[in-house]
Amino acid sequence: MRKKEGLADYRYFPEPDLPEVVLTKEFVDKLCQGLPELPEAKRRRYEKMGLAMQDVLFLANDNHVAEFFDASLENGADPKLAANWIMGDISAFLKNERLSITEIKLTPFELSELIASIKNGTISGKIGKEILFELLAKGGTVQSLIEEKDLVQIVDPAAIEALVDKVLAANPKQLEQYRAGKTRLQGFFAGQVMKESKGKANPLVLNKILGVKLKGES
Numbered sequence: 001m002r003k004k005e006g007l008a009d010y011r012y013f014p015e016p017d018l019p020e021v022v023l024t025k026e027f028v029d030k031l032c033q034g035l036p037e038l039p040e041a042k043r044r045r046y047e048k049m050g051l052a053m054q055d056v057l058f059l060a061n062d063n064h065v066a067e068f069f070d071a072s073l074e075n076g077a078d079p080k081l082a083a084n085w086i087m088g089d090i091s092a093f094l095k096n097e098r099l100s101i102t103e104i105k106l107t108p109f110e111l112s113e114l115i116a117s118i119k120n121g122t123i124s125g126k127i128g129k130e131i132l133f134e135l136l137a138k139g140g141t142v143q144s145l146i147e148e149k150d151l152v153q154i155v156d157p158a159a160i161e162a163l164v165d166k167v168l169a170a171n172p173k174q175l176e177q178y179r180a181g182k183t184r185l186q187g188f189f190a191g192q193v194m195k196e197s198k199g200k201a202n203p204l205v206l207n208k209i210l211g212v213k214l215k216g217e218s
Contacts, residue, residue, distance in 0.1 A: 042066060049079040058087050068101050071108035072115075081115045089129060093136050105139030106132070113142040126199050127151050155202045157209060160193070163201060164213050167192045178214055186214060 037045075039060055046056040059069050065086065072082045086101075090111075094101060114135070118128045123146060131145050146152060154160060167189055168175050178185040189210055193201055 055083045064102050068108055072111045075109045075112035077112035077115050089132055104136050106135040110135055110142055123151050124153050153202050154200045160201050160205050161209050163193050163196050164209050
């Protein structure tokens with residue numbers, strides 16, 4: 001019943017047929033340099049971009065998603081906007097179609113182009129969503145789709161004012177109700193102008209002009 005205290009008590013002994021393995025610092029360093037970015041390091045990197053932890057975990061926990069996201073950033077995409085598109089519409093498409101992100105036709109470069117086109121006002125966010133689903137399913141380029149479908153956003157105030165005037169003239173009853181205090185009808189008029197412009201009127205310019213016109217100001 002005596003207690004075992006050391007290796008000899010357990011009758012451990014070196015295996016004579018197995019030589020010692022000596023790992024040099026240079027060898028270990030070389031192995032470390034060849035390792036991919038580890039999950040914890042990836043999460044910390046995404047945090048430094050200002051992303052919320054929910055976004056960080058979603059992107060970092062799937063290596064293919066992380067690669068797609070990183071490639072988008074390399075092409076100039078805004079981190080937060082790219083994360084929103086990937087976590088939102090792209091993720092919904094993948095779920096509905098039962099696909100992985102490696103199987104879609106959309107490339108990281110075209111996602112960055114889509115984001116840039118919305119940010120610089122070339123197209124609206126609504127049109128951006130329409131383009132996205134075509135890019136996901138069929139591929140192609142953002143620029144070619146914009147040109148092919150004539151989707152460039154209308155930002156000219158004179159052009160938008162003409163559309164507003166047309167809609168107000170076509171809906172005198174609703175205009176009278178608005179000026180009588182039913183101000184919620186502004187959304188109705190905005191929707192009609194967007195319909196008339198096929199979704200191409202710039203929302204900010206539209207609402208500014210519409211607000212003035214609804215009040216009867218010139």
